[in-house]
Amino acid sequence: MKKLIKNGMIVTASDSYKADILVENGKIALIGNQLSEAGAEVVDAEGKYVFPGGIDPHTHLEMPFGGTVSKDDFETGTIAAAHGGTTTVIDFCLTNKGKPLQDSIDEWHAKSKDKAVIDYSFHLMISEMNESVLEQLPSVIDEEGITSFKVFMAYKNVFQADDGTLFRTLEEAKRLGGLVMVHAENGDVIEHLVNKALAAGQTEPIYHALTRPPEVEGEATGRAAQLTGLADSQLYVVHVSCGQAVKEIAEARKKGYHIIGETCPQYLVLDQSYLEKPDFEGAKYVWSPPLREKEHQDVLWNALKTGVLQTLGSDQCSFDFKGQKDMGKDDFTKIPNGGPIIEDRMTILFSEGVKKGRISLNQFVDITSTRIAKTFGLFPQKGTISIGADADLVIFDPDIERKISVDTSHMAADYNPFEGMEVTGQPVSVLSRGSYVIKDKEFVGEIGSGSYLKRARFGERKENQQELYQN
Template sequence: MGRIVFTGGTVVGAEGSFDADVLVDGERIVAVGTDLPADGAERVDVSGKLLMPGFIDGHTHMDMPFGGTVTADDWDTGTAAALAGGTTTIVDFSLQDVGGTLQEAVNTWHEKASGKARIDYGFHVAITNLTDEVKAEIPRLADLGVSSVKIFMAYKGTPLYAEDADLFEAMQVAREAGVLVMVHAENGDVIAKLQEQALAKGNTSPVYHALTRPEEAEAEATNRAIQLAEIAGAPLLVVHVSCAAALEPIHRAHELGQTVYAETCPQYFAFSIEDLKKPDFEGAKYVCSPPMRDAWNREPLWRGLQLGDLQIFGSDHCSFNFEGQKDLGRDDFTKIPNGCPGVEERAQVLWSLGVLEGRISENRFVQVLSTNQAKVHGMYPRKGTLAPGSDADLVIWDPMLDTTVSTANRHGNVDYTPYEGLTFHGGPSEVYVRGESAYRDGEVLAEAGSGRYVERRFMKPEI
């Protein structure tokens, strides 16, 4: 690993775009500017292309058990797919076993990632059993390099579900510990009752996944989480915001000066509830939670990205095969594993539907895919920026690259893609991880196991 100078391109950062060269020495960026002294460095001509900091995806589920099965992508195939989409770092959810500790959850996920991850990675901890002993563990997460915990307000009747009292107390403990609380905000009680009623009427098809998880159930839980966080004095991250109704309390919290971060995902811009109605059980391919919404919600979500109410754009990559996994719910929509693949398509969806359609700038694109992700998830400025001292994670983005998506040209391990047949304009032609070429022209070059664990610390950023 030596010195490389990237010449002739346009650097696109969170605050602006400018023509400049980027000089890399080993794993770090050492200079950004014009007429840099190359000193024998390898020259990489990126004329006509955009240089961006490596994308960060703070919301993935690799090798995760759910609903009696396990996600199709492990840390090898999942991080290969991430690389192909320009992502150089992920933060995955280590899942606490019922009766287990948070330390054990992190240890288990280290074992899953070791020898397989092709990119850098960190862990959140998803809490499934908030006992007094677990609450006492939260302050010790910093010693493990973990800066965030996730708590589920949905999935009543499963170990994931948390009562309000536990959620509130976790917020209090996390506030004192400097740990960020993330919530999956849907009203689990209402959803459970609506599902029971739907099945009693014989309504079993995939569209009922959405019809029993109405927008109001997400909006109510989002508002409730925000109010509980305000009482606890804790910062909050609401993940996978899917609709205008859930965005309203987030916007209101920002107007009142509350520290609330919010994430949305590509599937809510590319698909709608109509996809869940596809015949022959094809709708199951689009089952995720929160569900796909009526298409009119897309414009409010774009405004949320424009205004900064939605600060990060994560994939919620949670892949299950159509054959043998999704079809577990062929006769009962509640048994369809919740989740869609999307880590490979995330950036291209945002570029094609956002930047090229004039909805967001290329700088906002970098903010929500990289810089804000690094800040919220406690990795900035090591990650998320092209600046001296930062890791040499770079995406060479070719605005002229066209990609028509098919299962055959995906890099993950799932037997379908919901994006089948869509054509994206613009994409990564080459990706570097810590100064090493990791992806080029459709081929993943990084070896399994080359990714490294990134210790994170939440610093309550202003973004």
């Protein structure tokens, strides 16, 4: 059925204006004033914003880690995402050394098939670079439409790749039109600091942060940036958490290196002191990179405002406090890393960013949707409100005041890291390709209705890739 969204304030990365939107066959058919209501379901968005659907570029749904599996799968995770205004997620597909890349991709397709309620795509982890991997990459790009590849610089003896693997991946990405993503922490130094802490009997959650200081993130970020410049390639730094990493990205961009930076809502509003909560409650806040001292928050907000950082991911990787996080009761290294973030990503940025004057409304849309679509080969199908684009739309009430709580969230974990935080603004209704997923704050979607998205090579869509590096 056609839908006519009337009286809303349309907000894109570049414009804000009042107009009506006609949705037909899953696409935006017309935008204008006083459009005909004939044969259409009329949706009154008076007093509300209409945003393009959010895109979360960083999720770990049903991911094995530390002897367990993250709590939210592609069903619960995408339902929660939709409640938060997100209509597309890009999940990380883990690989195994010596095994065909397609095996891992098939595993992730099996995890997501008939479960996702919004559209989704995959990034692919690269843990080794050899002739076999080189032979497989073209088909991964051409047949699967996976054009972004993640290299871990941390988690030694688990995920960590060496610098040679990172550099060769950068070279291949340049040749094939891929985008390299890095988890930038110095895993060798972290392992040494962790061993020292454990030998000294320092086992509490706070030592997760103290053994992963901001300097190891800054060093790894700078190293990855220099290798990117040497390869004349392109790099996306995930979950930037500290001033040291921001500085390295800013300096690399000034040199003309093709570096894109992402941060996450947890680093904008939570700080290292949360890991010191008594009764092991600090374990709820164990993820990597760790939360930082409060002074880093202003640096991150300023980096978003000025364009040194361009995107916001959730790094969604939820584990129950009871039964999963408490695996590390006597050893912080055994606490599964990650938290339930996916649902609150957009509201926190709106409430703490737009409402408090840290970023503009148009920047909010750019950071949560448009820039991500352009970076990862989805624009203009996703990430904007324009004729012919997918009708992924969020009707957002900017005046709702509420407290975040596990009791009202839709993620599967038994806690919410933002518990009790007062926020302003909430998605009221969310459409994915023209169909309601959320209507009047209730889930009305269809399990399995989400589509897998094949993405374009880096820089192939309409936007000139150089725009991605302009602050």
